[in-house]
Amino acid sequence: MLNWENLIGHAATVAHLKKNIAEEKFPHAVIFSGEEGVGKRLAAEICAAALLCENPVDGSPCGKCENCHLVAAKTHPDFYVVEAEETKTAPNIKIGQIREMQAEAALIPINSARRVVIIDGAELMNNAAANCLLKTIEEPPSQTIFILLTASRSSLLMTIRSRCMTINFDKISAAQIRDALISQGVEAQEAERLAVIAGGSFGRALKLKDSDGVQIRETALDTLEKIARAEFTNEEIFKRGAEMGEWSREKFADFLNHVQKILRDICFAEVTELHNPDLAPRLNAIKISERKIFLMIEAGAEFHRRLKSNANLRLLAEAYLMTLRKISGGAHFGR
Numbered sequence: 001m002l003n004w005e006n007l008i009g010h011a012a013t014v015a016h017l018k019k020n021i022a023e024e025k026f027p028h029a030v031i032f033s034g035e036e037g038v039g040k041r042l043a044a045e046i047c048a049a050a051l052l053c054e055n056p057v058d059g060s061p062c063g064k065c066e067n068c069h070l071v072a073a074k075t076h077p078d079f080y081v082v083e084a085e086e087t088k089t090a091p092n093i094k095i096g097q098i099r100e101m102q103a104e105a106a107l108i109p110i111n112s113a114r115r116v117v118i119i120d121g122a123e124l125m126n127n128a129a130a131n132c133l134l135k136t137i138e139e140p141p142s143q144t145i146f147i148l149l150t151a152s153r154s155s156l157l158m159t160i161r162s163r164c165m166t167i168n169f170d171k172i173s174a175a176q177i178r179d180a181l182i183s184q185g186v187e188a189q190e191a192e193r194l195a196v197i198a199g200g201s202f203g204r205a206l207k208l209k210d211s212d213g214v215q216i217r218e219t220a221l222d223t224l225e226k227i228a229r230a231e232f233t234n235e236e237i238f239k240r241g242a243e244m245g246e247w248s249r250e251k252f253a254d255f256l257n258h259v260q261k262i263l264r265d266i267c268f269a270e271v272t273e274l275h276n277p278d279l280a281p282r283l284n285a286i287k288i289s290e291r292k293i294f295l296m297i298e299a300g301a302e303f304h305r306r307l308k309s310n311a312n313l314r315l316l317a318e319a320y321l322m323t324l325r326k327i328s329g330g331a332h333f334g335r
């Protein structure tokens, strides 16, 4: 059931949202901004339940009425969610989806006094979709509340940003993630490790728990170790490229993220807190100059952008590994 106790962290934000709901001051258009997996979607659904609930208590949904049940089951007639659709390349939200939503939003609510529309991944709207949404947000149907969720607020149209109130969802502390994992039955040592790697995102921690996330980090570290020791042969690169070509684009993005974080850890170990404190001894042993690390981080950002295009993943992975090796000190052919 949707209730605030299930949201991890964000105490001040939750208090603010509850107050707005209780005082009937919830904005007509709001942006929940924050990284993937910090709880924006859950918070938005709890808000929707509370806004549609027959007997909300201090900004919380009662959890007992028909409206609460229908929102939780995602079958409430006045509750509408727009989500990105998977495509061959990057997921996106199309103008057709926004038009469909608008047709619904224009109708009089059926069960409640208002409608709530969630747009999850608002930065994934293409230009046409964003401009179409803008018209609705400029003159919103009076009974409809829009909650836009985004991990990249700066990618939204300025005109959309300026018409929405923004609520920031910060990263969740490692301790809070660890405790939440333990309460879900994860063993303490594993919870500690996942919480560190998750980098403030509970969603990421769960994904790591269920997937080979720890293994991806190991692959990233191992790649950099080999590159620093000039052990990366062409053969090795093609072998890895072939393996990575079979990965999902999301998994390769995770790999890129891990490499970036490890590079930052190597470079800034003395001035900031490490992303990967458990790896400190191995990080210390990697000798790459600061200048080269900056170049590698730049290359990583560039490949992240290219990943969003239609590029063949195997070729992209090979090109990335070649680039890292080139920066580290030139090619080492065969062995």
Ligand SMILES: [Zn+2]
Residues within 6 Å of the ligand: 053, 054, 055, 056, 061, 062, 063, 064, 065, 066, 067, 068
């Ligand atoms: Zn209720």
